Amino acid sequence: MDRFVSNFTNRLDSKGRVSIPASFRAVLARDGFEGLYVHPGLDAPALDAGGNALLGEIDALLASLSPYSEERDHLSTALLGTSEVLKIDPEGRVILTESLKAHAGITDTVTLVGHGHKFQIWEPEHFRQHLDEARARVRDLKKTLGARLAARPGSSPPPGVPGT
Amino acid sequence: MDRFVSNFTNRLDSKGRVSIPASFRAVLARDGFEGLYVHPGLDAPALDAGGNALLGEIDALLASLSPYSEERDHLSTALLGTSEVLKIDPEGRVILTESLKAHAGITDTVTLVGHGHKFQIWEPEHFRQHLDEARARVRDLKKTLGARLAARPGSSPPPGVPGT
DNA sequence: GTCGATTCCATTGACGCCCATATGGTCCCA
């Protein structure tokens, strides 16, 4: 598998170490990034983490804005300015900085959630709520999407047209 | 055969393992995906399972949304974040995670239902109810479809719908 | 020397892999 999928809930030990799930580590290894790139989520009490794929996305986003624009400066500050590159120890664990933990409200447990090219780190209870909301939104969104996809023949995925 | 067809009801053993029907395994093998990709149904107490074909459908869906939109984030959370890539043991069995079983109300038996490019996993009794309702709905739909197809002769999907 | 950080080692429990059994269906042959 070449992307972050599924979710895991792991504990922080007395030294503040958290295990990165083995499957996530496999993706990172393939991605070829040394360590773990982490930054606070822009609009959620969560952390975004990943490797080169995530960095690339951020670069692309910044590149899409004009060099000296205020937006770019703000975005650069929010993303790059607050990022951390965490070391991964021999057992596949990282130590989150205090500011990162504070942003996500993390104390002694985290939920790591796959998002394809990156993954998020949540305080478990916050994630439950976020997931509930996401599901609710998606139920509505799905109807809209179904209509949109049906209306744009070329974009409909291969064989199976209808969703269930 | 290159799509999931028919339905099977199998038991979970004491370790929570379920056999994937041989015919489904054949489709997966042709699809070329290692393991089984599974995610909770968005609007039904069932699980969606499949291989690259299913993954491709999800990718297409996510790709149709702008990278940093809320919609995309929610969809990604609900789909990728709750997905599992299950390993298939040498006997063709998988172990469903607790959260997957909880979502579908699965305890010791499941019904696997072919849906062409993917298949669903249901708690047998839930599926019976779902089937009854589906049948009722189809009776109405059929009239509509019959009318539509009759009106657009060329659009009827002949024998072989191109596989993926 | 003390404190912090990083690496090493040990434990536990889950998971993957192996082999064994049961059951149903198919095919062959008398």
Next chain:
DNA sequence: TGGGACCATATGGGCGTCAATGGAATCGAC
């Protein structure tokens, strides 16, 4: 055409390996 050998799939359990976790040991810096 009926009976029986054969095969494939579903199912059950035992065992080794790996990952998550906790704590000890080592290294480096101030």
